[in-house]
Amino acid sequence: MLERWTAVDEFMEEAFIGDDPVMEEILKHSHESGLPDISVSPNQGKMLWMMAKLIGAKRILEVGTLGGYSTTWLVRALPEDGRLVTLEYSSLHHQVASENIARAGFADKVDARCGAGADLMRQMIADGEKSFDLIFIDADKDGYADYFKLGLELSHPGTLIIADNVIFNGDILDEDKPWAHLEGIRKFLAAASAETRVESVPLSVVDRKGWDGFLLVWVKD
Numbered sequence: 001m002l003e004r005w006t007a008v009d010e011f012m013e014e015a016f017i018g019d020d021p022v023m024e025e026i027l028k029h030s031h032e033s034g035l036p037d038i039s040v041s042p043n044q045g046k047m048l049w050m051m052a053k054l055i056g057a058k059r060i061l062e063v064g065t066l067g068g069y070s071t072t073w074l075v076r077a078l079p080e081d082g083r084l085v086t087l088e089y090s091s092l093h094h095q096v097a098s099e100n101i102a103r104a105g106f107a108d109k110v111d112a113r114c115g116a117g118a119d120l121m122r123q124m125i126a127d128g129e130k131s132f133d134l135i136f137i138d139a140d141k142d143g144y145a146d147y148f149k150l151g152l153e154l155s156h157p158g159t160l161i162i163a164d165n166v167i168f169n170g171d172i173l174d175e176d177k178p179w180a181h182l183e184g185i186r187k188f189l190a191a192a193s194a195e196t197r198v199e200s201v202p203l204s205v206v207d208r209k210g211w212d213g214f215l216l217v218w219v220k221d
């Protein structure tokens, strides 16, 4: 089915995104710099943009920058005085993302930090960083449960937390696959499920990346 899913994904992209040279350049520069091709798909990127628009986000936190592709979709949704902080462990990815973000014209709105996501989040909490309206979790799957718990500390009632890759082609149900990333996602899903301060719902997608999706987590009033 992947071929069919890809064809429909591309059809929708052509219909509702069309040519987007800025985004295409980001993917090209990331690819040429040797980064893995694991950014969100264009339609998923636009979904992030729309989520940020719908909640009127002014402050966004992203964990897992890669080349800054999802970052750029999200920052495009911000108003003039909006700000986005994005965290990345790899100094190469951080470097390439910084170049991409600057070239896209968003260097003034994006604060790209390099380090382990959980350490940087703990530092932000210790520094009394203002809470975020939207938090996008897309770094190492092992760390998701920590990013979620720390993200809650950086939230306010009404914050929307979005986590990528919560389905992994359905593999999350295969307890016999002892892969750390699947364990990480399961641990995160269990934590979100048990957390009484939030209400969550999956947004399952099939596209060129296969069958995957976001978990949308709403911090309750």
Ligand code: SAH
Pocket (backbone or CB within 6 Å): 038, 039, 040, 063, 064, 065, 066, 067, 068, 069, 070, 071, 087, 088, 089, 090, 093, 115, 116, 117, 118, 138, 139, 140, 143
């Ligand atoms: N959000 C990006 C894709 C992120 S891919 C997009 O859609 O465009 C996952 C990224 O998380 C990789 O760049 C990887 O280097 C980074 N990462 C891995 N471990 C990390 C950690 N402990 N802290 C922060 N980032 C990490």
Ligand code: DHB
Pocket (backbone or CB within 6 Å): 038, 039, 040, 138, 139, 164, 165
């Ligand atoms: C991988 C990571 C991602 O965040 C993603 O969206 C797809 C694949 C990976 O590590 O393989």
Ligand code: MG
Pocket (backbone or CB within 6 Å): 038, 039, 040, 138, 164, 165
């Ligand atoms: Mg992802």
